[in-house]
Amino acid sequence: MTWAEFWIIILRVVLTFGLLLVLTIVNVWLERKVVADMQSRIGPNRAGPYGILQTVADGLKLFFKESVTPRKVELGMYVLAPFLAVVPAFLIFMMVPWGAPFMIGDQEVALQGADLNVGLLFILAMSSMAVYAVVLAGWSSGSKYPLIGGVRATAQAISYEAAMGLAMVAVVMFSATQGDGGTLSLAEIVERQSGTWGDIIPAFEPVARFIPRWNIFPQIVAFLIFLIAIVAETNRAPFDLVEAEQELVGGFHTEYSGMRFAMFFLAEYVNIFSMSAIAATLFLGGWNGPTFEGSVPAIISGILPTVYFLLKTYAIVFLFFWIRATLPRLRYDQLMSLGWKRLIPGALGWLILSTFVIAFRQFGVPWG
């Protein structure tokens, strides 16, 4: 490895980390504004223009507040849990390609923290790590409600992760037919969604020419299942049983305050953004879109992919806020039966169906 390559890796990681941090601060404000609009309120409007600095103010406040440690906590785990929440949240986003690669001198810089051969598996692994933070926080608090929140979190994470994984399998299988063999690398999956369906299905060329080659069109069922699963996976309303205010005070973070609470809060919003980014990457073509290369200055066609990526991601982030503002919380048994009796069988059925279609398109009928 040369020094140039080394610095480029550092640059990629720092850029991705910085983008995520800044956008998360914006997202907290955005959610409060969006939900306020939906509920005919004004929302934060004091700090900075449109109250956009409110999150910064809140963050500083939490930073300087005393972190109260209740007497009955199991100290080691109690201190460790917030870190376990933040680290996987940031690592997940490292896998997401958020812009077209560009050149510095003769070195190519991919706008992505790291492009792993096992990218999707890494995402699954890290998202399953997130549950430890909630469980350990709940248990180590030494108090009833957090413990109930923690136990609920375990059950919920296991149930919805399965559906999420199965939806991913369907996309990966479809994506394998779009290029040279299967891949789990997110950069490669994005690359295979470039162009329009016009190049792929010549029969419908006049119409298909205008439909981008995103995975959502052939994999719409997988997309819907994935969407529901990521809302549950991030413990957001209507699946926020883990921190249901009316039943559990604050759920797993009841006994946390100050900086430690802020870390849980940060992790939640980082997770919302990275999960939306993954959905946009897998199903909505990632940073693909018309860049008008040649007819506009190079700088614009270089930035446009990142703009497309953010537009797609924010469409899904907005959906998160919208769902939260409009849907009531599920009951616990409803949550479990939705996960196990509807989503998982649905995902399995869709997987089998799409396998048959893919096999038919590749090999034709078995008796022919």
Place this chain on the structure above:
Amino acid sequence: MVETIIFVLMGLAAIAGAITVVMARNPVYSAIGLLGTLFAVAVLYVLQLAHFVAAVQVIVYAGAVLTLFLFVIMLIGVDKEENREENLRFQRPVVGVLAGVIVVMAAALTAFGDFDWVPASGAVIPEVTNGTIQAVAEPLFTDWVLAFEATALLLTIAAAGAIALAHYRRRESTDG
């Protein structure tokens, strides 16, 4: 050089985790110790360029199995006093002797064995750095496909059996 440092660090972390598993008084700390060991071993896999195995290790063991362990530990209650009376009276001396044998063998292997410590940087690194999934998948779905499918069938039977048993027990208890 970097490989050696990471190997030593992760090896120590794995051992520390393993010691925590047996020594911790609180089962939750044991579970977290096991988590540490699993992670350290996953990093060792990455060091050997087996990214796929590392990822699967974290997903299956750290993600699913250990989460279930924690779930069970919490359901049966962590704070209950445990009965520390030992049923197998000879287990401690036997384990001591076995551990001694292993330590002696490991020491002998390190001292007289003919092997490289870890591949130093600059050693031959295979071309498949970026193709570990393909490398795993190909033999799995060609030479070993029968064993693979049989294992899948076995797991399905086990899962179905577990559900059937749970249902059977419940009906029995409500009837009686």
